[in-house]
Amino acid sequence: MKKARLIPLILIVFSMTLLAQRTKLRPGYNIFNPQQDVELGREVAKDAERQLELINNSNANAYIGALGQRLASKVPNENKFPFYFKIVNDRSINAFALPGGPVYIHRGAIEAADNEAQLAGVIGHEMGHVILRHGTNQASKAQLTQGGLGILGAVLGNGAAGQIAAVGGGFLANSVLLKYSRDAESQADLIGTQVLYDLGYDPKAMAEFFDKLAKEHKGTKTEEFFSNHPIPENRVTKVNAEIKKLGPLPPTPRADSPDFQDVKRTMLSLPEPAKRDTKAEPGNSKPPSPPSARTLEFNANGVRLRHPDNWKSSVQGTHATIAPDGGLIGGNLAYGMIADVFQPQGAGGLEQATTQLLNQLKQGNAGMQTTRSPVQTKVDGRPALLAELANDSPAGGKETDFVITVLRSSNELLYFVMVAPAKDVPQYRNAFNQVIDSIRLK
Ligand SMILES: [Zn+2]
Numbered sequence: 001m002k003k004a005r006l007i008p009l010i011l012i013v014f015s016m017t018l019l020a021q022r023t024k025l026r027p028g029y030n031i032f033n034p035q036q037d038v039e040l041g042r043e044v045a046k047d048a049e050r051q052l053e054l055i056n057n058s059n060a061n062a063y064i065g066a067l068g069q070r071l072a073s074k075v076p077n078e079n080k081f082p083f084y085f086k087i088v089n090d091r092s093i094n095a096f097a098l099p100g101g102p103v104y105i106h107r108g109a110i111e112a113a114d115n116e117a118q119l120a121g122v123i124g125h126e127m128g129h130v131i132l133r134h135g136t137n138q139a140s141k142a143q144l145t146q147g148g149l150g151i152l153g154a155v156l157g158n159g160a161a162g163q164i165a166a167v168g169g170g171f172l173a174n175s176v177l178l179k180y181s182r183d184a185e186s187q188a189d190l191i192g193t194q195v196l197y198d199l200g201y202d203p204k205a206m207a208e209f210f211d212k213l214a215k216e217h218k219g220t221k222t223e224e225f226f227s228n229h230p231i232p233e234n235r236v237t238k239v240n241a242e243i244k245k246l247g248p249l250p251p252t253p254r255a256d257s258p259d260f261q262d263v264k265r266t267m268l269s270l271p272e273p274a275k276r277d278t279k280a281e282p283g284n285s286k287p288p289s290p291p292s293a294r295t296l297e298f299n300a301n302g303v304r305l306r307h308p309d310n311w312k313s314s315v316q317g318t319h320a321t322i323a324p325d326g327g328l329i330g331g332n333l334a335y336g337m338i339a340d341v342f343q344p345q346g347a348g349g350l351e352q353a354t355t356q357l358l359n360q361l362k363q364g365n366a367g368m369q370t371t372r373s374p375v376q377t378k379v380d381g382r383p384a385l386l387a388e389l390a391n392d393s394p395a396g397g398k399e400t401d402f403v404i405t406v407l408r409s410s411n412e413l414l415y416f417v418m419v420a421p422a423k424d425v426p427q428y429r430n431a432f433n434q435v436i437d438s439i440r441l442k
Contacts, residue, residue: 121206128191
C-alpha cells in the first residue's frame, strides 16, 4: 500500500519540476559566426553614432551602464557578447540593439517608463535580440529569400565589418538588422521576463510596459519601436505563462529605485534635442561621385569584369556587390551593381530561368515592376537577356534596375543587376554598358 501511494506522489513532484523549467531559447539559422556579429555591430554602431546624438550626462550614463551590466550578468550570454549601453537624445519611445552587444536606449523610453523595472525590461528585451542573434538571423534569412538585393552584399563581404566601412553610406542597421519577426519578439520577451525575475524585479513589468505603450501611443512616439519590434500575438498571455514556469515570485518584487527617478527627471529637464540629422533619410543623402572613367578588375566566382575604379566590391559566396562610396542608403543599394547566381527550377532555358529570377526579385521588393520585358543581348559572346525594372529608390523617387542574365549551365543562371535612381541613369548608363561589355565568364 505504502509503495503504491508513493508513485503518484513522485509523478506529481516530477511534473512540477518539469513545469518549473524556464523556456530555453537558442539562436536560429545564421550564416554569420558570433564573432562576425560583434564586428558587424561595432561597424554599424560607428555608423549609427555619426547619425544619432548621444546623451552626454555622466550621471545618466553611469546609471544606464550599471543597470545594463546588472542585466548582462544574468542573461544567458553563451557567446559572451560584450554589451554596452548608451542613451540617445531622442524623445521617441524607442530602444534598439545591434548584433554582438551595443544597446541604445532613447531618452524618450526613460521618460516614458514608470519605474526601473519597466526600463530594465526594455533593456532585457533588447539583450534578448542580441544573445539570440536575431539581427544576423534576419539578415541570413533575407539572403535566402531575396537573393541578396540590398544590404547583404555589403554586410556579407569577406570580413563583414571592413566591407561595411568600405561601402559606407546609410545607417545599415535600420533595414535588415532591426526588423524582427513576431516570433523573435516573443523570444526577446521571454529573455526580458526571465532576467527581470532573476534580478528580483516584478517579471510582468516588461510586457505590461510594452502593452501600455501599444495601447496609449499607437502611431505616435512609439511608431519606430513597433515597426522594428512588431507586437507578438498574445504578448501578455505568453509572458504570464513563462512567469509561472520561473518559480515563486518574491513577496515584494523590486520595482523602482531613487536613481531611476533621478535620471528620469534629468531626462525630462534636458532641452529638446536638436533636429535630427537627416542625411541618411531618403532624398537627403549626398549622391556618390559619378562613375570614374578609369576601371578596376573584379574577378570572383568565375566572373571577370571591369568596373569604375571609384566603386568597391565585396563578395560573399556567390554574391557580389560593387558600389561607390555612398551607394548604399539606409542599407539598400541605390547606386552600383550586384552579381549573383540563381538556380532555376526545371530546365526551361534562359527565358524561363530569367522569368523565375525576375519573379523572385519582385517578391523581395514590393514596389518593383518590369518596365521593359527581357530582350536578347550577348554577354561574353553568349546569348543573354536584358530586362529593365523600376523600383522605389532608397535615394527617394524611382530607380531603374537593369537585369542581365546569362546561363552558365542548365541549372545556373548568372545575373547582374545595375542600379541607379531614374534621374541619374543618363550619368550611369555608359558605365553600366562598359561593365556589361567587359564581362568574361570561365
Ligand atoms: Zn524586440
